Amino acid sequence: MTTPEELRYTEEHEWVAVRDGDTVRVGITEYAQDQLGDVVFVDLPDVGRQLDAGDVFGEVESTKSVSELFAPLDGEVVAVNDAVAESPELINSDPYGEGWLIELKLTDAGTVEGLLDAEAYQRVTDG
Amino acid sequence: MKTPLHEVHEGLGASFTDFAGWTMPVRYSSELAEHRAVREAAGLFDLSHMGEIEVTGPQAADALDYALVGKLSAVTPGRARYTMMCNPEGGVVDDLVVYRLADERYLVVANAGNAPAVLAELTERAASFDAQVADRSPDTALIAVQGPASAEIVGAVAEADLAALKYYAGTPATVGGQEILLARTGYTGEDGFELYVPAERAPEVWRLLTEAGRPHGLLPAGLACRDTLRLEAGMPLYGNELSAELSPFAANLGRVVKFDKPGDFVGRAALDKRRDPERVLVGLRGAGRRAARHGYAVLRGDQPVGEVTSGALSPTLGYPIAMAYVARDLAEPGTELAADIRGRHEPVEVVALPFYQRRS
Numbered sequence: 001m002t003t004p005e006e007l008r009y010t011e012e013h014e015w016v017a018v019r020d021g022d023t024v025r026v027g028i029t030e031y032a033q034d035q036l037g038d039v040v041f042v043d044l045p046d047v048g049r050q051l052d053a054g055d056v057f058g059e060v061e062s063t064k065s066v067s068e069l070f071a072p073l074d075g076e077v078v079a080v081n082d083a084v085a086e087s088p089e090l091i092n093s094d095p096y097g098e099g100w101l102i103e104l105k106l107t108d109a110g111t112v113e114g115l116l117d118a119e120a121y122q123r124v125t126d127g
Numbered sequence: 128m129k130t131p132l133h134e135v136h137e138g139l140g141a142s143f144t145d146f147a148g149w150t151m152p153v154r155y156s157s158e159l160a161e162h163r164a165v166r167e168a169a170g171l172f173d174l175s176h177m178g179e180i181e182v183t184g185p186q187a188a189d190a191l192d193y194a195l196v197g198k199l200s201a202v203t204p205g206r207a208r209y210t211m212m213c214n215p216e217g218g219v220v221d222d223l224v225v226y227r228l229a230d231e232r233y234l235v236v237a238n239a240g241n242a243p244a245v246l247a248e249l250t251e252r253a254a255s256f257d258a259q260v261a262d263r264s265p266d267t268a269l270i271a272v273q274g275p276a277s278a279e280i281v282g283a284v285a286e287a288d289l290a291a292l293k294y295y296a297g298t299p300a301t302v303g304g305q306e307i308l309l310a311r312t313g314y315t316g317e318d319g320f321e322l323y324v325p326a327e328r329a330p331e332v333w334r335l336l337t338e339a340g341r342p343h344g345l346l347p348a349g350l351a352c353r354d355t356l357r358l359e360a361g362m363p364l365y366g367n368e369l370s371a372e373l374s375p376f377a378a379n380l381g382r383v384v385k386f387d388k389p390g391d392f393v394g395r396a397a398l399d400k401r402r403d404p405e406r407v408l409v410g411l412r413g414a415g416r417r418a419a420r421h422g423y424a425v426l427r428g429d430q431p432v433g434e435v436t437s438g439a440l441s442p443t444l445g446y447p448i449a450m451a452y453v454a455r456d457l458a459e460p461g462t463e464l465a466a467d468i469r470g471r472h473e474p475v476e477v478v479a480l481p482f483y484q485r486r487s
Contacts, residue, residue, distance in 0.1 A: 034142065037351055038159040040440045041416040059469075061417065063158055063355050063439050066469070092157070 001030050001125070004096055008112055009121035010072045015096060022109040026072055027100040028060065028091060031125045036062040039088040044080045044101060051075060053111075057102065060091065073111045075104035130175035131268045131329040139347055147240035149176040151350050158351035162442045165315050165356055169274030169340055170348030171333070178242025179267045179323065180235040180249060184258035187231050193392050194252035195223065196375065198385040202227040207295045207312060210383050211375055212245055213394035217401045218371040219378075221245050222363065224312060226297045234263070234297075234308070234323070238365045252393060268329035272336055273319030273356075275485075276343035281320045283339040284332075285309055294318075303328070303335050314353065316360025317485055355439050358448065361410060361481030367421055367436040368408055368450055377404040377452065379480075406433060406452040410482055411466065411475040413447030416440055419466035419475065425451050426465040426472060432457055435466060441482060448482045449475070 003009075008016040013032035017025045033039065041061040051057055051071035058069040080102050084090050091099040106112070116124065128149045136143070141152035152173065154161060164170050182191060188200035197210030204227050212220040221241035226234040237245040242264060250260045272281050282289050287300035287309050297310035305328045313319035324332045337345070354364070363369050363378055375384055375398070384398055413419060418438045425433035438449030449466065457464065462477040 037142075037154055038157050040159075040442075041418075043417075061440070063162075063442065064153075064351050066420070 001034065002096075003029070003118045003122050003125075005118045007096070008115035008117060009124075010070070010115060011124055012070045013125075014070070014072050016072050016112060016115055018112055019103065022106045023078065023103055024073070024075070024106060024112065025100050025103050027095055028069070029121070030095045032067070033092050033095045033099070036060060036067060037064050038062055039091040042085055042088045042091065042101070044085055045077050047077050047080060049077045051077065051104065060088070069101065071104070072115060073104065074107040077102050078105045079103035128176070130173055131326040132173045132175060132270075132333055135330050135333055136173065136347075141347070141349060144350060146176065146350060147238070149239055151176055152347070154349040154351045155347045158349065158355070159442050161346050161348040162352040162355050164344060164346040165274045165317055165348060165352065166443055167275065168344030168346075169272055169276040169280055170315070170346055170352065171336055171340060172271040172273065172348050172353060173333070174269040174271050174321070175267070175326070175329065176239035177269050178237035178239065178245060179263040179269070180237065180242075180246050181261045181263050182233045182235060182249065182253065182258055183261070184231055184256070186256040187233055187258045189390075190253035190256035190258040191225065191233060191235075192388055192390065193256070194249055195225070196384045196392060196394060196398070197225070198388040199225055199227065199233065200388070204229050205296055205298060207297055207310060209295070211380070212248060213375070213398065214371060215394055215397060217374045217394045217397035219365070219369045219373060219375060220248060220371060222365055222369055226308070226310065228297070228308070241365060266326050268324045268326045270322045270324060270329065270332055270336065271313060271319060272322070272340070272345070273313045273315040273348075274317050274345075276340070276345065277317070277319045280336060280340045280343055280345055281309070281322075284335045302332050305332065307332070314360075314362055315356040316362070316481065316483055317356075354437075355442055358437050358439055358450065359441055359443055359481065359483035361450070363408070363450075364437060374398060374401040374404060376402050377406060378408045403455075405455060407455050407458045408436070409451055409453050409458045410478045410480040411435070411438075411449040411451050411464070412478045412482070413449065413466065413473055413475045415473065416447065417468050417471075417473055418447040419449040419451070419468055419473070424467040425453055425475070426467060427457060432464065443483055450480070453477070
């Protein structure tokens with residue numbers, strides 16, 4: 001199970017990648033996709049939606065179960081991955097790449113620092 | 128608890144789940160690939176968590192006729208029967224496959240979670256008969272090969288006349304020099320076989336089947352795809368469609384209750400009064416891709432009229448399917464209802480079961 005060093009993480013098994021300045025990309029971790037099994041449906045928000053950290057912004061559904069997606073930080077949805085809505089299996093095959101979910105323009109770019117680093121997230125999944 | 132094949136599954140990189148106290152493989156790689164393999168080629172399942180109980184003796188048939196709702200005395204040696212054990216109130220204790228191995232010898236196969244209850248009830252219910260009840264579960268492994276290629280694969284490793292082995296029949300066979308019970312049964316909606324194997328020989332039999340299956344596209348298959356396969360085939364799962372509160376009639380399985388057999392049987396009087404349940408089991412077809420799941424409400428307008436027992440996006444059909452209990456007057460195919468999928472009301476239509484039927 002890989003946990004890229006350069007990403008930040010949440011206890012809800014999402015990753016956050018800083019794009020440029022105050023924009024971040026969000027997805028679910030390899031651990032999360034492995035727990036879910038084959039993802040068959042993804043429900044993502046519309047661009048322009050304002051999210052507070054902890055808000056439910058969508059769902060990922062496998063044949064066995066459903067998981068809600070939680071906004072990792074405060075911000076506005078500025079992009080959604082249409083490819084993953086079309087081909088949800090990208091979340092399984094490339095969770096940190098092609099399987100990304102949304103991009104957020106953060107209300108406060110500094111809040112990224114409050115997320116888990118790779119080492120701390122590893123402890124969450126080992127726990 | 129772990130099955131005799133646990134190390135084999137670990138070697139295959141399986142993900143595990145707890146099922147009725149057993150650590151079972153939920154998938155090896157992708158449950159969708161495993162599901163497809165069973166529909167198009169073959170899948171190899173470890174079902175060693177199931178309970179095997181042997182009932183023997185001069186009155187074994189009479190004991191089972193009393194203990195179960197079916198007429199097991201009418202089963203020809205070498206054949207199997209799908210049946211149920213009910214409680215005195217007519218609720219289902221478990222659904223079972225019973226093999227008649229010989230005139231005075233039966234094998235009762237119970238669901239993992241219910242096996243202790245079935246063993247205890249059988250022991251008690253058989254006490255006044257000249258019959259013995261013995262738990263064979265600890266020394267029995269159960270391996271299933273399911274799918275259109277299963278006859279060729281099993282035929283390559285088993286010394287047995289498969290052409291003569293009908294659906295719901297069982298025969299002694301030899302695999303790798305080992306005597307086993309080979310049955311043509313399953314829980315996937317495909318042609319398939321179940322091999323009852325001495326526990327210590329299970330890894331060897333698994334290996335032989337894996338090798339014979341390789342050219343046919345056989346994949347090891349976990350519980351995740353087993354659930355979607357049986358759901359597509361409209362087969363009930365105890366704990367979802369069947370329970371101690373529900374009668375076989377509610378599940379549209381009243382045909383397994385044989386009122387015409389002589390003598391009393393446990394649940395007879397209560398079952399006779401439960402032939403017309405208020406709610407019955409139906410199939411539901413959804414639109415889009417969001418599946419109704421176990422426990423979700425079924426609605427008519429805004430009125431709750433039932434509850435989903437199992438549901439998934441059907442891997443074979445590509446649309447959401449579910450089984451649900453609904454009010455009897457809404458059970459007609461074509462009836463338009465809705466499912467409450469986490470707050471959103473999605474339209475569903477009552478359809479005939481099964482959702483999927485193999486071309487035979």
